[in-house]
Amino acid sequence: MHELGLRKNALGFGVLRAITGLKAGISDVSSYDFPFNPIYFFKANSRNFNIQSKQAPAGRYVYREVFVMHTQIKNRFLFYTFTLFLCLNSFFLMNAAAQSDIASVSDNYTFETIDVPDVDFLALTASSDFEDYAGYTKSADGEKDVAFTLIDSVFMTYDFPGSQNTYFFALGNNGNAAGHYQDSEGLFHGVVLENGELREYNFPDSVETEIYGISDATGALTGNFTDASGVRRGFSGDEIIEYPGATETYADFVNSSGGMVGSYVDADGLYHPYIRTPNGRFVSLDIPQAAALEYFFVHGINDARTVVARTKRVDSLPGTLVGTFQEGLQIFQVPGSVSTEGYNINQDGSIVGYYDSADGRRHGFIARLATETDMEPAATPSVFNYTFESINVPGVDFLAVTASSDFEDYAGYAKSAGSVKEVAFTLIDGVFTTYDFPDSQKTHFYALGNDGRAAGHYEDSNGLYHGVVLEDGELRQYDFPDAVETEIYGISDATGALTGNFIDASGVRRGFSGDEIIEAPGAPETYADFVNASGRLVGSYVDAEGVYHPYVRNPNDRFISIELPQPEKFEYFFVHGINDVGVFVGRTKQAGDVPRTSVGSFQHGLQELRFPGSISTEGWNINQDGSVVGHYESADGRIHGFIARPADAAMSDLFDNAYTVTLSKGLNMISLPLASPTPMTAKNLVALTGATTVITLDTANQQFVAWTPSAPDDGFAIEGGQGYIVNVPQARNFAFVGAPWTDPTDEAAAAPTITPLIRGDRGVAQAAWAFVVSGHLVGKPAFEGYKVVVRNLRTNSVVTASVQGDYFAAATADLTRRSIVQVGDVVEVRVIGPDGNFEAQTLTFKVTPEHLANAVLSVRLDSIGQPTQNLLLQNYPNPFNPETWIPYQLSEDSLVSVSIYDTTGQLVRTLPLGFQSAGFYFSASRRVNPNPPNPSFFVSDNLLILSV
Incomplete structure (x- = not known):
C-alpha cells in the first residue's frame, strides 16, 4: 500500500511525505x-x-x-x-588479518627490488625520471646514517662533515640531490649535492631546515623549516608555505603545473593532507579516524595528479597510500614485505621507496605500472555514471559555464537580470567576477587554467571575433598571426599554450595550438579545442560536403576521426575536452533538436549526458577526475551551470531523480523535495530558485532568520522536512535533482509543498506576508555583539537581528499570509551596541513598490558610532521623579560638561564629565545621572533642586 500523508512542519504549512510500503x-x-x-x-x-x-x-x-x-x-x-x-x-585495516579481503592498488604494479651488494640497509627515498636513485644508508661502521646516490648504477655515499646523520630526499633529473643533515646538537640543516660537492642550505631566519623536493622545471627547493619561535612552516623557493590556522605545515613537492602537496597539523594535533593550487589555494582533506594516526605525509605528486603518501597508525607499522585526492587513496605494499614506505612518484606513474623484509633488512624498490605482457591493460571506461550538481550565482539568471579547473573553479559567460549583453565571468573560490572587453558586443571565456588564467574571445563592433586572455586580473587581446578572426577554447596547464581556431584573410578556418597550425587533411574547416598532458588534441573538422567529424590528433600528428551515424543530420559536432585517460566531452545538435552532450572515448563510442529535468544540456569540459562541466536550460528559460561527478551505477541511479517545481511570482513556501548529493545552503537555494531572499524559522528561538545575496557567507543549511519562504521576482519552473528522502524516524519530508498565496498569473496583487530589512554597517572595524532593531511605524511591529560581520537581515512573516507591510510604510532602523547603547542616528526608510516586489529593503548604515552633530537630548524621566537621566551625543572627541538650569535661566549645577570620545551616550551606563549616590533632593516650582 502506498499513500501520501500531509503533515505540518515548524512553519505551519504542509509538507508532503511518503508513507512507504516495504x-x-x-x-x-x-x-x-x-x-x-x-x-x-x-x-x-x-x-x-x-x-x-x-x-x-x-x-x-x-x-x-x-x-x-x-x-x-x-x-x-x-x-x-x-x-x-x-x-x-x-x-x-592495515594488518595481516584484515587485508585478506581488501583489494590493493598494488595489483596494478610490477615490483623490482633495488639492492647494492654488501648493503643491508638501503632506504631509497628519491628518484629521477631516468631511474636513478637517492636516499640514505648506514655508514661503513654502522654507527650513523649517510646519504647516497645510485646514478647509472654507480653507488656513492655522502657524509656531511661533523654531522650525526645525512639524508637525501630529493633527486633532480640533472643529478642534483638534496635533503638535510643532523648537526652535533641534533638540529637539521638543508644539504644540496651539486657537481659532486655538498653545500649547506638554510632557509632565511630558520633554526632548522629540511629539504624534500627539487623542481626539475625551476630548480627550486621545497621543504620545511623551524624558526626561532619553534614554529614549523613549509617553503618552496623563497616562498613561505603556511596553512591557515595550522600549528605546523609540511611542504614536500611541486609538480610542473605548480600543484604542491604536503600536510599540516591542526590545533588538536591531527594531520591533514593538502594540495596547494598554483594560485595559492589550499585544498585540504579530512581523514577518517585521524586521531589514530601518528603522522600522515604526502611526499609526491606527478603531472597526472597521482600522489604517494606515507602514514602510520598508532601502535602499527608504517604504510603507503597511492591514488588521487578526487578518487581516493588505496593501500600500496610490496608483496611479502613487513612494511612499505613510498616516497616518490615519477611522471610515468612508477613509485619509488623502500621496504623491510622479514629478516630485518631494508631494500629499495621501484613499482612500475603493469604492461601488456604482465597483465591485461586497464581500458578507458566504456560506461559512464554521474551524480549532478547545479552551479548558480544569486541574481544571475543566465550562467553559461564553459570551463573549469581541476579544483572546481569555473569560467564562462553570463547575463545579469534584465541585461541583454553577454559578459565573461570567473567563479574562483566562490567569488563571481565579470569581464567586459572594451567596446565589445559580447565577451566569452571558454578556458580556465589551474593557475587562474582564463581565455576565450570577444566580438568587436564589426561582428568579428578576437581572442582574449585574462592574466593577473587584466584582459589582453590575442590574435593568431595573420588571422582575421581568432577564437580560443583551451589553455594547457603544462605549457601555457593556447588552443583554438582562426580564420585567415581568404576565409579558411584552421585550428591552432601554441604557434602550430592544425589542419585536418582535405578539410575546408578545422576546429581545435584542447590538448591534454600527453599531447592528444581534440576538435572537429568539416568535410567538403559540410559534414562534421570529431577527431583526436595524437602527438605523432596522426588524425583519428569518428564516423557518426547519419552525420548529415548534424548542424554541428564539437569535441571540447579530453582528459589524460582519453575520455572526452562533445557538444552536438541535430536539425530541429536541442543541443545535446556526448561523453565517451574513441575506443568505445559515445553516450548522451543529460542534466536531469533539463530542457537541454551542453557539456564543455572534462576534468582529470572525469567530472564534466557545462550548462543546462531549465523549463523557465534560465541557464544554469552544472558539474557531473563520476559515480558507480547504484549511486548514479539513486541521485538522478528530478522533481520539477513551479513557483509563482512573489512569495512561496517550499521544502526540499529530494536529498542532493552535496549539502545545500541558503545561498544555493536562492541561486537555484532565482529568489531575492529565503526565510526560515529558528524554532529554538522562535525567530525568523533570513538570507539575502549581500550576505558574507552561505547562510543556514537547507534540510529535508523543513519549510522555507522564498520570494521570486518572476515565475519559476525548474527541477531539484537528488535522491528520495528516507529517515528511520519516518519524519523527513519525501516531497515538497509549493504553496504560493495568490498566483501572479491570475492578475491579483499578492499580499506582502513576509519581508526582510537587510544591509551592512559601516564605520567600525568590527561589530561583534551589535544588534539592529527594525520597527514599522505604521504597525509598530518590531524585529531585532544580530549583526554578522557587518551584515544583518531582520525578517518577519505572517504564516496566516496576512499583509505585514505595504507601499509607503516608514521603517525605523536603530543600531544597538553590545552594551545596549545606541550606536547611530535613528534612520527611517520608506517602502517602495520595488522593495515589496523583492520582499527585501536593502539599506546601508553609515557612520556607526559617529554622530553627525553634538546634541543634548531630553532627560528622562522628568525632574519630578526621584531620579533623572540626561542622554547626549558627541560628533568628535572633546571635553564635556553638562550644565543644569532652572526655569528662570539660573545655573543650578555644572557636571564636569572630563574628556569623552565621540559617540552616543544613550544607555543607562553612559548617560549622565545628575544625582550623586544617595543624594537628598526635593522638587519645587518645576525646579530640580539638588542638595549635596
Missing part, C-alpha cells in the same frame, strides 16, 4: 549495525572497470525502499552511504 521479505523499516560502510572504487580487472567495495567506519544505516508518486522520481533502495571526499578507510 519490500517483500522485510516486515518493517529496519536498521542494522554494520561494522563497515561500503565505499566504492574503480579497479582494473581484465579489460573492464569493475566495482570493488571497500570498507569504512562502523555506523548505523537504514534499508528502505521508497515509493514517491511524483513525475520523474524513481523507486530506489537506499542501501549504503557514501563519501564525497577522501576515501582512506581501507588504511585503517
Whole structure:
C-alpha cells in the first residue's frame, strides 16, 4: 500500500511525505549495525572497470525502499552511504588479518627490488625520471646514517662533515640531490649535492631546515623549516608555505603545473593532507579516524595528479597510500614485505621507496605500472555514471559555464537580470567576477587554467571575433598571426599554450595550438579545442560536403576521426575536452533538436549526458577526475551551470531523480523535495530558485532568520522536512535533482509543498506576508555583539537581528499570509551596541513598490558610532521623579560638561564629565545621572533642586 500523508512542519504549512510500503521479505523499516560502510572504487580487472567495495567506519544505516508518486522520481533502495571526499578507510585495516579481503592498488604494479651488494640497509627515498636513485644508508661502521646516490648504477655515499646523520630526499633529473643533515646538537640543516660537492642550505631566519623536493622545471627547493619561535612552516623557493590556522605545515613537492602537496597539523594535533593550487589555494582533506594516526605525509605528486603518501597508525607499522585526492587513496605494499614506505612518484606513474623484509633488512624498490605482457591493460571506461550538481550565482539568471579547473573553479559567460549583453565571468573560490572587453558586443571565456588564467574571445563592433586572455586580473587581446578572426577554447596547464581556431584573410578556418597550425587533411574547416598532458588534441573538422567529424590528433600528428551515424543530420559536432585517460566531452545538435552532450572515448563510442529535468544540456569540459562541466536550460528559460561527478551505477541511479517545481511570482513556501548529493545552503537555494531572499524559522528561538545575496557567507543549511519562504521576482519552473528522502524516524519530508498565496498569473496583487530589512554597517572595524532593531511605524511591529560581520537581515512573516507591510510604510532602523547603547542616528526608510516586489529593503548604515552633530537630548524621566537621566551625543572627541538650569535661566549645577570620545551616550551606563549616590533632593516650582 502506498499513500501520501500531509503533515505540518515548524512553519505551519504542509509538507508532503511518503508513507512507504516495504519490500517483500522485510516486515518493517529496519536498521542494522554494520561494522563497515561500503565505499566504492574503480579497479582494473581484465579489460573492464569493475566495482570493488571497500570498507569504512562502523555506523548505523537504514534499508528502505521508497515509493514517491511524483513525475520523474524513481523507486530506489537506499542501501549504503557514501563519501564525497577522501576515501582512506581501507588504511585503517592495515594488518595481516584484515587485508585478506581488501583489494590493493598494488595489483596494478610490477615490483623490482633495488639492492647494492654488501648493503643491508638501503632506504631509497628519491628518484629521477631516468631511474636513478637517492636516499640514505648506514655508514661503513654502522654507527650513523649517510646519504647516497645510485646514478647509472654507480653507488656513492655522502657524509656531511661533523654531522650525526645525512639524508637525501630529493633527486633532480640533472643529478642534483638534496635533503638535510643532523648537526652535533641534533638540529637539521638543508644539504644540496651539486657537481659532486655538498653545500649547506638554510632557509632565511630558520633554526632548522629540511629539504624534500627539487623542481626539475625551476630548480627550486621545497621543504620545511623551524624558526626561532619553534614554529614549523613549509617553503618552496623563497616562498613561505603556511596553512591557515595550522600549528605546523609540511611542504614536500611541486609538480610542473605548480600543484604542491604536503600536510599540516591542526590545533588538536591531527594531520591533514593538502594540495596547494598554483594560485595559492589550499585544498585540504579530512581523514577518517585521524586521531589514530601518528603522522600522515604526502611526499609526491606527478603531472597526472597521482600522489604517494606515507602514514602510520598508532601502535602499527608504517604504510603507503597511492591514488588521487578526487578518487581516493588505496593501500600500496610490496608483496611479502613487513612494511612499505613510498616516497616518490615519477611522471610515468612508477613509485619509488623502500621496504623491510622479514629478516630485518631494508631494500629499495621501484613499482612500475603493469604492461601488456604482465597483465591485461586497464581500458578507458566504456560506461559512464554521474551524480549532478547545479552551479548558480544569486541574481544571475543566465550562467553559461564553459570551463573549469581541476579544483572546481569555473569560467564562462553570463547575463545579469534584465541585461541583454553577454559578459565573461570567473567563479574562483566562490567569488563571481565579470569581464567586459572594451567596446565589445559580447565577451566569452571558454578556458580556465589551474593557475587562474582564463581565455576565450570577444566580438568587436564589426561582428568579428578576437581572442582574449585574462592574466593577473587584466584582459589582453590575442590574435593568431595573420588571422582575421581568432577564437580560443583551451589553455594547457603544462605549457601555457593556447588552443583554438582562426580564420585567415581568404576565409579558411584552421585550428591552432601554441604557434602550430592544425589542419585536418582535405578539410575546408578545422576546429581545435584542447590538448591534454600527453599531447592528444581534440576538435572537429568539416568535410567538403559540410559534414562534421570529431577527431583526436595524437602527438605523432596522426588524425583519428569518428564516423557518426547519419552525420548529415548534424548542424554541428564539437569535441571540447579530453582528459589524460582519453575520455572526452562533445557538444552536438541535430536539425530541429536541442543541443545535446556526448561523453565517451574513441575506443568505445559515445553516450548522451543529460542534466536531469533539463530542457537541454551542453557539456564543455572534462576534468582529470572525469567530472564534466557545462550548462543546462531549465523549463523557465534560465541557464544554469552544472558539474557531473563520476559515480558507480547504484549511486548514479539513486541521485538522478528530478522533481520539477513551479513557483509563482512573489512569495512561496517550499521544502526540499529530494536529498542532493552535496549539502545545500541558503545561498544555493536562492541561486537555484532565482529568489531575492529565503526565510526560515529558528524554532529554538522562535525567530525568523533570513538570507539575502549581500550576505558574507552561505547562510543556514537547507534540510529535508523543513519549510522555507522564498520570494521570486518572476515565475519559476525548474527541477531539484537528488535522491528520495528516507529517515528511520519516518519524519523527513519525501516531497515538497509549493504553496504560493495568490498566483501572479491570475492578475491579483499578492499580499506582502513576509519581508526582510537587510544591509551592512559601516564605520567600525568590527561589530561583534551589535544588534539592529527594525520597527514599522505604521504597525509598530518590531524585529531585532544580530549583526554578522557587518551584515544583518531582520525578517518577519505572517504564516496566516496576512499583509505585514505595504507601499509607503516608514521603517525605523536603530543600531544597538553590545552594551545596549545606541550606536547611530535613528534612520527611517520608506517602502517602495520595488522593495515589496523583492520582499527585501536593502539599506546601508553609515557612520556607526559617529554622530553627525553634538546634541543634548531630553532627560528622562522628568525632574519630578526621584531620579533623572540626561542622554547626549558627541560628533568628535572633546571635553564635556553638562550644565543644569532652572526655569528662570539660573545655573543650578555644572557636571564636569572630563574628556569623552565621540559617540552616543544613550544607555543607562553612559548617560549622565545628575544625582550623586544617595543624594537628598526635593522638587519645587518645576525646579530640580539638588542638595549635596
